Amino acid sequence: MNARNVVGALFACLCGLPLRAAAGPAHHVYAMVVPGLTARDLARPEMADLGSLVPKCAVGWMVARTAGYRDADLSPEALMAAEMASLGAGARAAPPSRLGPLRSAGNAEDAYWAVSAAQEAASWHAPEEAHVGHAPDGADAVSRLRRAILNANRSLDYPVHLGALGSALHKSGWRTAVVGDAGVGAVQVAAPILLAMDAQGRVDLADTGPSTVVRDASMPYGIKANLDAFGVLHGSDFGVYAFGDLARAKEYASLCFADQAQFHISRACARLDRQILAIWRSLQPGDYLIVLGVPYTRSALYEDLAPVLLMGTGVTPGLLTSPSTQRLGVVANTDFLPTVLTMMGAPVPGWAEGRAMVSFGPSRTMAEWLALHRELAHTARLQEALGGLPSVQLVLVLVIAADILGLFAGPKCRLASVMSAGAIVGLPLALIVLPILQPARVATGMVLTALGLLAFGLAAVHPSVRPRFAGTVLASLGLLLTADMATGGHLLSRAWMSYSVTVGARFYGIGNEYGAALLAAVLLTWAGLLRWGHGSTSANFASRRLDEAPRFGPRSLGLPLVLTVLGIVVGAPMLGSNFGCALAFFITAVAAALQGVPSPRRWWWLSVAVLGFCLVVGLVVASDLVRPPERRTHVGRVFTHSADAIVIARRKLALNLRLAGHSPWSAAGIAAAWVLVLKWRRRKRMPNDSGLRQVSVAYLWGTGAILALNDSGVVAAAEMLLLASAAQWLSASHTVPADSAGGASAPA
Numbered sequence: 001m002n003a004r005n006v007v008g009a010l011f012a013c014l015c016g017l018p019l020r021a022a023a024g025p026a027h028h029v030y031a032m033v034v035p036g037l038t039a040r041d042l043a044r045p046e047m048a049d050l051g052s053l054v055p056k057c058a059v060g061w062m063v064a065r066t067a068g069y070r071d072a073d074l075s076p077e078a079l080m081a082a083e084m085a086s087l088g089a090g091a092r093a094a095p096p097s098r099l100g101p102l103r104s105a106g107n108a109e110d111a112y113w114a115v116s117a118a119q120e121a122a123s124w125h126a127p128e129e130a131h132v133g134h135a136p137d138g139a140d141a142v143s144r145l146r147r148a149i150l151n152a153n154r155s156l157d158y159p160v161h162l163g164a165l166g167s168a169l170h171k172s173g174w175r176t177a178v179v180g181d182a183g184v185g186a187v188q189v190a191a192p193i194l195l196a197m198d199a200q201g202r203v204d205l206a207d208t209g210p211s212t213v214v215r216d217a218s219m220p221y222g223i224k225a226n227l228d229a230f231g232v233l234h235g236s237d238f239g240v241y242a243f244g245d246l247a248r249a250k251e252y253a254s255l256c257f258a259d260q261a262q263f264h265i266s267r268a269c270a271r272l273d274r275q276i277l278a279i280w281r282s283l284q285p286g287d288y289l290i291v292l293g294v295p296y297t298r299s300a301l302y303e304d305l306a307p308v309l310l311m312g313t314g315v316t317p318g319l320l321t322s323p324s325t326q327r328l329g330v331v332a333n334t335d336f337l338p339t340v341l342t343m344m345g346a347p348v349p350g351w352a353e354g355r356a357m358v359s360f361g362p363s364r365t366m367a368e369w370l371a372l373h374r375e376l377a378h379t380a381r382l383q384e385a386l387g388g389l390p391s392v393q394l395v396l397v398l399v400i401a402a403d404i405l406g407l408f409a410g411p412k413c414r415l416a417s418v419m420s421a422g423a424i425v426g427l428p429l430a431l432i433v434l435p436i437l438q439p440a441r442v443a444t445g446m447v448l449t450a451l452g453l454l455a456f457g458l459a460a461v462h463p464s465v466r467p468r469f470a471g472t473v474l475a476s477l478g479l480l481l482t483a484d485m486a487t488g489g490h491l492l493s494r495a496w497m498s499y500s501v502t503v504g505a506r507f508y509g510i511g512n513e514y515g516a517a518l519l520a521a522v523l524l525t526w527a528g529l530l531r532w533g534h535g536s537t538s539a540n541f542a543s544r545r546l547d548e549a550p551r552f553g554p555r556s557l558g559l560p561l562v563l564t565v566l567g568i569v570v571g572a573p574m575l576g577s578n579f580g581c582a583l584a585f586f587i588t589a590v591a592a593a594l595q596g597v598p599s600p601r602r603w604w605w606l607s608v609a610v611l612g613f614c615l616v617v618g619l620v621v622a623s624d625l626v627r628p629p630e631r632r633t634h635v636g637r638v639f640t641h642s643a644d645a646i647v648i649a650r651r652k653l654a655l656n657l658r659l660a661g662h663s664p665w666s667a668a669g670i671a672a673a674w675v676l677v678l679k680w681r682r683r684k685r686m687p688n689d690s691g692l693r694q695v696s697v698a699y700l701w702g703t704g705a706i707l708a709l710n711d712s713g714v715v716a717a718a719e720m721l722l723l724a725s726a727a728q729w730l731s732a733s734h735t736v737p738a739d740s741a742g743g744a745s746a747p748a
Helices: 003-015 045-056 076-089 108-116 141-153 164-171 186-190 227-235 245-255 258-282 333-344 366-386 390-405 411-437 442-461 466-486 490-494 512-534 538-542 554-571 579-595 599-625 634-640 642-662 664-683 690-708 713-733
Strands: 028-035 058-063 176-180 205-207 213-215 223-225 238-242 287-294 305-312 318-321 330-332 358-360
Touching: 028 076, 028 227, 028 245, 028 258, 028 333, 045 258, 045 305, 045 366, 058 333, 058 366, 076 141, 076 164, 076 287, 076 333, 141 186, 164 176, 164 333, 176 227, 205 227, 223 245, 223 258, 227 238, 227 258, 245 258, 258 287, 287 333, 305 366, 318 330, 330 333, 366 411, 366 442, 390 411, 390 664, 390 713, 411 442, 411 466, 411 490, 411 512, 411 713, 442 466, 466 490, 466 512, 466 554, 466 713, 512 554, 512 579, 512 690, 512 713, 554 579, 554 599, 554 690, 579 599, 579 690, 642 664, 642 713, 664 713, 690 713
Parallel strands: 028 238, 028 287, 058 318, 058 330, 176 205, 176 238
Antiparallel strands: 058 305, 213 223, 287 305, 318 358
């Protein structure tokens, strides 16, 4: 990939500059949905014609995540319905948990008969009562599927406007149509209508019945797609064409031998290849075709990345991206709705989560398109396997606790605890630096991580390194994170303890894990600088009086200023773009500032600190609001749509409660807090030095703020507690001779 093009695209997205649109104003927009299409299918030799078209098109990979995507007991039918509903709603829809009689029919032809009787009921001019239960048994599949989706999404903590795409198009006077089939069974046959229908479940033309298939005894289930059905869409402005041969072939694979299954899949891919080429040749000037793969299984993370291809006379060949992802070659399923509306010239609703796709050259070949998928999928596998290693950190912090409690006496116990602390301190740095080596396998990444942790542990043991080990490593981490945010976040987007593209919770900026690590690094590095300034032994601090008044000056205001500047970097839309972590930085800065001023003037300075807090937060928010609406992040949408703030708060609370009860990060954070309490019980008082008291109070406020203000606050707070417990143990243990190990002689 050309580095100059990558930097240019990211700069344009981050700064809100307009990229060349993926397509100009459209006469007709067609969406071809292909359930079951994956990167493996694109690599087949039967897709040669599509390979020749790729350099003329804009291509990318769509994050196809839906609500409830991790529920393993969901059926493929339910997942496909959720995918189609998400595309049409512009939001991640939840799959229906109960489909009842809508489950796959034993005879494929029965499914088509059931839906064909409901086609008239799905007409734009048909009354609502015609498809809400008055049809004969099995004939109201579309209506029942729509009601099942509506019921499933009422329990979500954010609104899903089912049928939003069709409603917006109808409001602008455009006609919609759906033809084709999406597989076997009433759900697969009816699911494509979810993409184009309006809020009342209506489309102008819906034909997903028997006329869209042809009998063929040699094909799976005895039917194949009618390739001539696409011609029905020419009378519509927006049309959806569903191609179900590939989904039927993959579903039929469990009913035949492996060789026969591969033969069926190859035939389906060959027919798909011919159909895409035929549609491309039939496109008129001003017509555009979007080809979408629709995954309906969750057997591997990479299946959440669906191929997406945009073709037409006005398309800029190259890679697709959007302001939602700000990553070349990656778009989200929520971007589909604003993309279609933008092409059609219809207004995009203000509540829309996604943003219109754009393309950026130069053109790509099929090999380059697939290579991008391999890179994204491999990074996702490494992130899944090495995502912060909370279980490993739990074991390491328990080793430190065992040494403090004196459960295992002897030099080896002290050696193990110091090495454990060094590994915890070095882990965030290792997980952002090691991806540069690009290991070819997950096992190789695990070995590299283990070697990195061992190296950090051995370095911490060395007597000449230990006094300054934590401060040096954490200062390096803080500088690296800040520099990376300022230069596009390339390391953060690939770090193993970071957000995954396939999960789709975040695509750019700094995640909550490294946001917490940066906050901890600043505070612990500042504490290390204070220790080095006054000597590195405990006696230097013990000689100071507990009631020593803090000295007001650069020393007391330096930390708040550093935290404020970094908070702006973390929260700025074009840099870190993490408003929750930015607020935690600002709150920590206020706490540090108040702790650093004399008591008689503290209330006056509290007013100044609150005013400064509001001004800085306003600056961060204003930097997002001044951007065009289509370029704003979720921060700008919150302040333009007040209802979003309540939705986001509920979502953060719900996710934190779930993490607290089910995530190993929760146990690791509790164990780290226990280690800090054990050390606190031995000290029984705050640090004597006023600067260290300032850091300690700020650290407590920062941990609480990052826990409350982030959707994965449990993970972020646990990371802060782990780094604090390890760094504190290293700073204390280096004052004790190696032969005096054991809990009784552990430093206070």
